[in-house]
Amino acid sequence: MAQGHIIPFMELAKLIHHRRRCTITVVSTPANIRALISSFPSTPTFRLVPLPFDPTHHSLPASSESCDTLSTPLFVRLLHASLSLRPAFSFLLSDFLSSPSAPSRLCVIADVPTSWACEVAESLGAHHAVFSTCGAYGTTSYFSLWQHLPHARTDADEFPVPSFPDSFRLNRSQLPSYLRAADGADVWSAFFQPAIATSLRSKSMLCNSVEEVETSGFRLLRNYTGLRVYAVGPLLPFLDEKKSYKRAGKAHGLSVDACLEWLDAHPPASVLYVSFGSQNTISARQTMELAKGIEASGKAFIWVIRPPVEFDIGGEFKNEWLPEGFEERMRESARGVLVRDWAPQLEILSHASTGAFLSHCGWNSALESLSRGVPMIGWPLASEQFYNSVMLEEELGVCVELARGKEVVVPGKEVERVVRVVMGEERGAELRRRAVVLRELLEDSMKEGDGEGKGSSLKAIDEFLEIALSGKSQMNGGSLNS
Ligand code: UDX
Numbered sequence: 001m002a003q004g005h006i007i008p009f010m011e012l013a014k015l016i017h018h019r020r021r022c023t024i025t026v027v028s029t030p031a032n033i034r035a036l037i038s039s040f041p042s043t044p045t046f047r048l049v050p051l052p053f054d055p056t057h058h059s060l061p062a063s064s065e066s067c068d069t070l071s072t073p074l075f076v077r078l079l080h081a082s083l084s085l086r087p088a089f090s091f092l093l094s095d096f097l098s099s100p101s102a103p104s105r106l107c108v109i110a111d112v113p114t115s116w117a118c119e120v121a122e123s124l125g126a127h128h129a130v131f132s133t134c135g136a137y138g139t140t141s142y143f144s145l146w147q148h149l150p151h152a153r154t155d156a157d158e159f160p161v162p163s164f165p166d167s168f169r170l171n172r173s174q175l176p177s178y179l180r181a182a183d184g185a186d187v188w189s190a191f192f193q194p195a196i197a198t199s200l201r202s203k204s205m206l207c208n209s210v211e212e213v214e215t216s217g218f219r220l221l222r223n224y225t226g227l228r229v230y231a232v233g234p235l236l237p238f239l240d241e242k243k244s245y246k247r248a249g250k251a252h253g254l255s256v257d258a259c260l261e262w263l264d265a266h267p268p269a270s271v272l273y274v275s276f277g278s279q280n281t282i283s284a285r286q287t288m289e290l291a292k293g294i295e296a297s298g299k300a301f302i303w304v305i306r307p308p309v310e311f312d313i314g315g316e317f318k319n320e321w322l323p324e325g326f327e328e329r330m331r332e333s334a335r336g337v338l339v340r341d342w343a344p345q346l347e348i349l350s351h352a353s354t355g356a357f358l359s360h361c362g363w364n365s366a367l368e369s370l371s372r373g374v375p376m377i378g379w380p381l382a383s384e385q386f387y388n389s390v391m392l393e394e395e396l397g398v399c400v401e402l403a404r405g406k407e408v409v410v411p412g413k414e415v416e417r418v419v420r421v422v423m424g425e426e427r428g429a430e431l432r433r434r435a436v437v438l439r440e441l442l443e444d445s446m447k448e449g450d451g452e453g454k455g456s457s458l459k460a461i462d463e464f465l466e467i468a469l470s471g472k473s474q475m476n477g478g479s480l481n482s
Pocket of ligand 1: 004279341382384385
């Protein structure tokens with residue numbers, strides 16, 4: 001029930017459908033299914049099925065079925081409300097299994113927050129797996145932090161994270177505010193701790209990342225979970241598909257054609273793309289400083305704007321949150337475009353004029369940037385984005401972290417400095433070189449071929465499907481987890 005999860009789930013569904021031609025049923029709430037149907041019309045072998053859900057029965061605004069329209073306190077209410085889907089899902093699965101056209105093999109793939117779906121599958125004798133839309137390193141950090149709450153056992157700013165090497169330390173500033181405040185008795189822990197524990201009881205885990213990109217991350221994830229883990233990413237359309245990608249998502253604030261035309265008018269690698277993902281924004285003060293810094297950097301930009309955190313995230317963006325005359329100045333000089341609410345991100349990142357991505361380091365955004373060879377400026381805001389940012393900067397060498405969290409105030413001067421560094425000729429050139437190396441690793445992982453010629457992620461998904469759909473024993477599977 002979040003764009004950052006629905007998008008990779010639909011890519012996973014497309015990939016499985018493409019490789020096995022099995023029947024896919026995508027299950028979500030009515031508004032989410034309605035939003036998907038225009039991009040993915042139901043067919044007899046690719047079905048979209050809504051489960052009854054009324055947000056107002058959970059004290060949520062009507063039609064709030066995805067985190068992107070909700071403030072943080074309502075977001076956790078939606079998570080708890082999602083537990084109410086279980087009886088309807090159980091009924092759907094029983095009905096499916098007892099129908100005359102019941103499949104000979106059924107496999108349920110559940111998101112981590114809805115991992116109770118694996119329990120339902122288990123009770124009905126179906127195969128099941130949990131799918132983490134995050135990376136290996138991000139998933140392990142997030143699981144370990146929620147399960148052990150290590151920061152709550154110390155007053156120190158820095159603390160070790162259970163299951164990570166002793167030398168690894170996180171700082172309190174790398175915790176989202178709700179995790180920093182968590183003590184095990186709060187509403188967030190009451191949701192995440194059981195959801196993670198149930199995920200760890202699933203038969204296996206699919207992870208939207210690449211074995212060769214997160215080698216140590218996958219080692220940590222397998223040690224932590226004890227599960228058979230399949231690295232099946234990056235789950236996204238590749239460049240050869242088309243110029244405009246058919247994806248899950250919302251209506252664009254500026255059309256694909258208009259964005260591409262604007263980018264066409266700029267030199268290669270000269271445009272900064274700025275977006276904080278599907279469900280986060282920064283403060284009003286910070287929006288102002290970011291605008292000043294970007295303007296002072298002299299770089300061209302496309303910036304996806306949403307109301308600051310203090311305001312209704314689903315509301316209208318007001319010009320008073322920007323320096324006076326900013327939007328007109330940028331438009332008249334063709335220096336910058338502000339896109340309201342939602343941009344065609346993958347098309348923008350795929351364009352040769354895009355030279356850097358200022359991002360909250362959500363895992364989909366990170367994979368999309370790397371898959372197009374675009375270096376990043378990190379500003380993690382929530383969830384596991386803080387640990388993605390560390391990995392992208394320290395382990396992969398493709399990112400420079402500018403700021404972290406929603407409460408910080410980074411002066412415009414610092415924004416200007418970091419933008420110039422990342423888009424410049426010294427450090428910038430090295431970041432771009434690393435991003436190209438990673439793009440090649442991502443492409444290789446999805447390469448078709450036989451034996452050794454087949455990419456690692458395709459091998460992993462084929463191996464998973466063989467076990468899940470052919471009824472082969474887990475022990476007879478391949479060797480990824482050995
Ligand atoms: C959150 C987590 O932080 C992320 O790491 C987790 O795996 C999923 O949920 P979110 O804020 O949704 O992420 O960001 P991200 O993971 O980057 O996903 C956003 C998706 O929306 C991307 O696929 C991106 O291309 C798309 N998007 C976002 C658009 O297409 N246009 C936009 O304007 C904004």
